[in-house]
Amino acid sequence: MTEDSNTKVYGLLAEYDTTAKLVKACEKVRDAGYTKWDSYAPFPVHGIDPAMGIKPTKLPWLIFGAGITGTCVALLMQWWMNAYDYEYLISGKPLWSLPANVPVGFELTVLFSALTAIFGCLAINMLPSFHHPLNRIKKFARATDDRFFIAIEAADPKYNPTASQALLRDTDPLSLEVCEDDRHIGAAIPKPLLAAGLCFFVAGFIPLAVIGKARVSHMENTRIHPNPNMDFQQKFKSQSENSLYADGRSMRSKIPGTVAVGEAQLDDHFFRGIVDDQWAATLPKQVVINQSLLANGQKQFNIHCSACHGETGDGNGMVNRRALSTGQSAWVPPTSLHQGYLRTQPHGQIFNTITNGIRNMMGYGHSVAVNDRWAIVAYIRALQRSQYAKVADLKKDKQSKFQ
Amino acid sequence: MSAKHMPSTKGPEVQADDKLGKITLFSFGIGIVSLIASGAIGQSHNDQWANFLHSYLTNFSYFLSIALGALFFVTLQHLTRAGWSVTLRRQAELICNALPILALLFLPNIITTLMGNHELYAWTNHALAKTDHMLHLKEPYLNIPFFAGRCAFYFLFWVCLARYFNKKSLEQDESGEVLNTLQMEKVSAPGMVVLALTISFAAVDLVMTLEFHWFSTIIGVYYFAGCFMSCLACLILGSKYLQSQGKIGEFINVEHYHDLGKLLFGFVFFWGYIGFSQYMLIWYASMPEGTQWYIVRKTGEWNYMVWFLILGHFFIPYVGLISRHAKRRTRILACWAVWLLFFHWVDHYFMVMPTMSSHGHALAGEIPFSILDLTCFLGIGGMFVGTIGYAMRGKKLIPIQDPRLKEALSYENF
Numbered sequence: 144m145t146e147d148s149n150t151k152v153y154g155l156l157a158e159y160d161t162t163a164k165l166v167k168a169c170e171k172v173r174d175a176g177y178t179k180w181d182s183y184a185p186f187p188v189h190g191i192d193p194a195m196g197i198k199p200t201k202l203p204w205l206i207f208g209a210g211i212t213g214t215c216v217a218l219l220m221q222w223w224m225n226a227y228d229y230e231y232l233i234s235g236k237p238l239w240s241l242p243a244n245v246p247v248g249f250e251l252t253v254l255f256s257a258l259t260a261i262f263g264c265l266a267i268n269m270l271p272s273f274h275h276p277l278n279r280i281k282k283f284a285r286a287t288d289d290r291f292f293i294a295i296e297a298a299d300p301k302y303n304p305t306a307s308q309a310l311l312r313d314t315d316p317l318s319l320e321v322c323e324d325d326r327h328i329g330a331a332i333p334k335p336l337l338a339a340g341l342c343f344f345v346a347g348f349i350p351l352a353v354i355g356k357a358r359v360s361h362m363e364n365t366r367i368h369p370n371p372n373m374d375f376q377q378k379f380k381s382q383s384e385n386s387l388y389a390d391g392r393s394m395r396s397k398i399p400g401t402v403a404v405g406e407a408q409l410d411d412h413f414f415r416g417i418v419d420d421q422w423a424a425t426l427p428k429q430v431v432i433n434q435s436l437l438a439n440g441q442k443q444f445n446i447h448c449s450a451c452h453g454e455t456g457d458g459n460g461m462v463n464r465r466a467l468s469t470g471q472s473a474w475v476p477p478t479s480l481h482q483g484y485l486r487t488q489p490h491g492q493i494f495n496t497i498t499n500g501i502r503n504m505m506g507y508g509h510s511v512a513v514n515d516r517w518a519i520v521a522y523i524r525a526l527q528r529s530q531y532a533k534v535a536d537l538k539k540d541k542q543s544k545f546q
Numbered sequence: 547m548s549a550k551h552m553p554s555t556k557g558p559e560v561q562a563d564d565k566l567g568k569i570t571l572f573s574f575g576i577g578i579v580s581l582i583a584s585g586a587i588g589q590s591h592n593d594q595w596a597n598f599l600h601s602y603l604t605n606f607s608y609f610l611s612i613a614l615g616a617l618f619f620v621t622l623q624h625l626t627r628a629g630w631s632v633t634l635r636r637q638a639e640l641i642c643n644a645l646p647i648l649a650l651l652f653l654p655n656i657i658t659t660l661m662g663n664h665e666l667y668a669w670t671n672h673a674l675a676k677t678d679h680m681l682h683l684k685e686p687y688l689n690i691p692f693f694a695g696r697c698a699f700y701f702l703f704w705v706c707l708a709r710y711f712n713k714k715s716l717e718q719d720e721s722g723e724v725l726n727t728l729q730m731e732k733v734s735a736p737g738m739v740v741l742a743l744t745i746s747f748a749a750v751d752l753v754m755t756l757e758f759h760w761f762s763t764i765i766g767v768y769y770f771a772g773c774f775m776s777c778l779a780c781l782i783l784g785s786k787y788l789q790s791q792g793k794i795g796e797f798i799n800v801e802h803y804h805d806l807g808k809l810l811f812g813f814v815f816f817w818g819y820i821g822f823s824q825y826m827l828i829w830y831a832s833m834p835e836g837t838q839w840y841i842v843r844k845t846g847e848w849n850y851m852v853w854f855l856i857l858g859h860f861f862i863p864y865v866g867l868i869s870r871h872a873k874r875r876t877r878i879l880a881c882w883a884v885w886l887l888f889f890h891w892v893d894h895y896f897m898v899m900p901t902m903s904s905h906g907h908a909l910a911g912e913i914p915f916s917i918l919d920l921t922c923f924l925g926i927g928g929m930f931v932g933t934i935g936y937a938m939r940g941k942k943l944i945p946i947q948d949p950r951l952k953e954a955l956s957y958e959n960f
Contacts, residue, residue, distance in 0.1 A: 243826075
């Protein structure tokens, strides 16, 4: 460093060996009306705040504000994510419900407050400071060990070289010296530091750029497999190739001339709804109409059928309502089970429709047991009857009201 | 602030009066009259007995929680070898003296239950267990002999622990023996473990089993949060009162109040945190055995009480106590202490009383306020305060020979 011809003065530094002396000296400097000065000690000294006339810190207000901001940000974020931008129903709770939002609200309140406490404390104390003129004075290093110091800055409006020295000398310091100001205000930042800073700044945009690119483009390559063990397992999947067998398939076909257990479905009426090559007009003898059969039918209907046909069978189930609300142009609405031709259709044909499907409707033979399918048929009959009830179906005493 | 000088450890200001004070006699009088009145009102009418049992349990668990909070406070100070709190510890030790009378005051509940009354604890009804599968499964825990045995153990342990700390601490006033402090520290560690467990199980037995279908694994912590909070409020008010009587003047200063205030603030939040944790899990899972407890408490007028409690026990004192100024101005702090002791009572009312409607002793959605709430409060409260006053006679109000007394006196918040 080159020596500046007109050396500036940073201020005065007085050294003490006990906290009592330090506190007394601080009270004197405070009473003399100085504003730009500080005391230095290796540990927190009791009573130093009032001795220096330090006003209560504003930090709590910053933290309070940050905490409230955290709460609001958390609530807004959860509302936007769960209830607005991507409606996401969880456990049947309302899309935006306060109890579910409280934990995140709590966490963000704590996070915002804590970060504000740390960074606010640093900022208010003007830290980090990489250099301070006092650090050039050798004995000042003992401020972290066993000595106490007071420094009055030359920038203080009350500062006067002789008067200020006299004031500090009055406080009985071990030593008193003038400290030079070696800070070069406005000096250029070293080039390597500037370059490194610039690099970091530019590099900071890379993640943003990657995200931006991903949002507007499609990947041509397959994805990266960080753990191939999980993605490529040593096993044969149902439709895959297999060199072990002559026909090259993983799945084995049935052995000719055999019937698997439970697959001897010889009763056409029960298993296919057919009697004498006609759709059966009656229920098979295995199916007995009673309350529990209808209750089962209702349960199965509500599980498998109501999503499209609706719980009353009017063809306005949740899937239909969703399709209409989103304006699907090619949507074919589910059939209402109360249409005339369906009311007169034989039981067997309805059973067949459930088993094998019709038009857009898929078959449910693979997933709904035969008994349950017949229960559904019975329940559909009950549903149809409910919409076209006759006066004669009512109890005797109620009939008169409609005649 | 300059270094503090040591206040005189002799003289009248550290010593309680030797004879029974007016307040003590007055409290005993009020207590006995009110207890008799409560019993009489309870017996006056067929429906009144259930009301009496519930009101009585509300106020009993309220005052018990304060005493348990004090016992926890004493144990905690020894366990952590705390220095700042030495001047406050004697007050907490004196509050613990109410535990034997509370053990006696629990007898009406136990005896009524033993005599086959199911109005308070419906699970004691054997006929129910035959039809109620859940109760049947809980029978190994919920049966009258085990229940009575558990309660006896809780009170025995609490009384013994409180006695031990009291005895050793008072001995030290005379002898100045440091060994006493070391012994108390040794006992405090296992003591704390058993204390934590007994408080939790007592909360389960006293409060949770009122609705025996209900599960809440956090009820013990919830009860404890109130215990400690109410004890801190009592310590603030006790110190204020003693100082207004010209006692312990310089032994408890603004720094101690500030610390009590900080803990009070912390436990206001802790109570809210635990209360919400209990609510949120039950709300999310939405299981009938969990939700029924809240459904009863969110029906009709009780719903207003929920909000009254949330605002009064959590939000308003939280904002009120957040500032350093509120904690260092002892009058403001004392106001909050009174406020929180009131809402702590509301909290107990809210835990116990709705059970009346779920057992059909009151209409659903109607808060069954009655004169019994007041007489039971005065009855148990009178005995509680009277016993503490009685135990105080001639005792020193500060453990003046405690080896950490100096630390407490020079204690300062930054």
